Amino acid sequence: EIVLTQSPATLSLSPGERATLSCRASQSIRSYLAWYQQKPGQAPRLLIYDSSNRATGIPARFSGSGSGTDFTLTLSSLEPEDVAVYYCQQRTNWPLTFGGGTKVEIK
C-alpha cells in the first residue's frame, strides 16, 4: 500500500499570504496525484488532478506541481474561504490511498 504523508499538519497564515502544502509518497506514483479541499460539514471537492491540472471551476490561485514522490499544492494568495482541510490522493496502485490532510487556518 502506498502511504502518503502530508505536511505540515496545520498551516496558519494571514489573508493574502502564500500557502505551500506538501505531500510525499512512499514510492513513485509518477504524476497520478490529486488534491481535494474539504470544508467543515461538506464532502471533499476535487481541486487538482494528475499533479498539476485544475479541475473545472477551480480558481487559478490553486496550483499543483511535482512528480515521483514529492508533490506540492500552492495557494498563491490565501482568502478567508480557503479555510479547509486539504487531502492528497494517489491513483497509481490499489488500494487508492489518501494523505492524512493539512488544515489551513486564517490568522
Added chain:
Amino acid sequence: QVQMVQSGAEVKKPGASVKVSCKASGYTFTDYYMHWVRQAPGLGLEWMGWINPNSGGTNYAQKFQGRVTMTRDTSISTAYMELSGLRSDDTAVYYCARGRDVTNTSPFGTWGQGTLVTVSA
C-alpha cells in the same frame, strides 16, 4: 447537473449490517465507476472500493473484504454499499464518489453528500 443523493443517517448496533444508497442523476449511470469512501469523525478519508455499474463487477480494499458488498440497480440509477459485522470503529460518514472520467482510477470529481452511520450499543 451531475449529482448523487445518498440515503439518510443510520444508527446500528454492533454486529448489525447497514446498507447505504446513492442515487445518481445528470449522466449515464452505467458509464462511470462508483466508489465508496468513508471518514471517521475528525479523521481522514479511506477508500473502500468500487463497483462497475455496467457489469456489476467490484473491487474492494483488502481491509473490507468479506464485510462489504457493493451492488447496483441500473433501472433506478442507484448504487448500494452494505457493510456487515459493524463495530464501533465503523462509525463514520460514508460517501459515494464518481470519477471525473470513465476509468476506474479516475480522481473523484463528484461526491454524494455523505451518510452518517453510527454504531452504538
